[in-house]
Amino acid sequence: MRKIVSYSFISADGVVEDPPVFVHDFDEVMREHLGTVIGTQDTVLLGRRGYDDWASHWPTANEEPFASFINGVRKVVVTSRPLGTPWAGAEVLGGDLQAPLAERLAPIRNAPGGDIGVHGSVTLAQSLLAEGLVDELRLVMTPYLAGAGRRLFDGVPAGALELEGSRSTPTGTVLLHYRLRH
Template sequence: MASLVLKMSVSLDGYVAPPDGSGDWIAAGGSEDALSWNVETVGNAGAHLMGAATYAAMAAHWPGDSGPFAKPMNEIPKVVFSDSLTSADWGETTIAVGDLTKNITRLKEERFDGYLLAHGGVRFARSLVATGLIDEYRLLVHPVVLGAGERIFRAPLAIEPVSTTVFSGGAVAHVFASHP
């Protein structure tokens, strides 16, 4: 059975997006070792899972990119969760329609050569958290304080620390397993 991993960038004060939705804060704490961790996380996925808004942004960007994320983002199968999207032109993309919990459960039972890696958008990430089906959280904490914005956790959640990696630029990766 495939495990479901949610990878998110988080500010020091716990936000995953500022009020204006900009993403420039994610560069804070960037370093080669943090980049390597991110590329490894993305590259070891058996499938990339995302909501429609994240899919639209990634599909517009990755096919024309040649950076270190381009190969795994373009070559690994993608599943976009949307009840309104009718077509997906980015290579190896499947559209999952309907109940999120049923779709995630079905995907976890399929055979993949790696974990299912969920990329947030905050709404998609919150929906995944609410299903209780996330096996692992990979939170990259950036050394920046946003002061306000969107959070993915809205209720208590039992998790267990698995590992912590401090990167040379100041970002810190925390990996947590869901507590059954």
């Protein structure tokens, strides 16, 4: 079964919403780390809001290595509505809309391929975490306090994380890699 890997920028006070508020210094170590994470992924899950925001930005963006990755990868959008803005490689998650997310994702998870990434879709990441569907967390914790905004673990049941690795960067960011114990 393919892994679902959630990658999030997170402030020191736990906020993941609106990263430009707390991500100020994207250094070379962070860039290399991102390249390593996305290098294992061939599919990305997006929520509807994330898709709508990103479909208007990334097709013409040049922030590498993410721009080339996200524009070329299969994008599966968890939504009940048709996609309004076209974007190469984007599709709506099929299946019975009343079925649990795990059931709807099963054909993708059970198909051959690389890791399945979740990037920038807070509500979707929270839903996947709450349902025990995330296998790994890749957190990029910046040395800034956002003060307000949605937090990744709001509404997520208590559970244990197993630290797979950590590394600090020259700008004080900490790269955290956790495996979730299910």
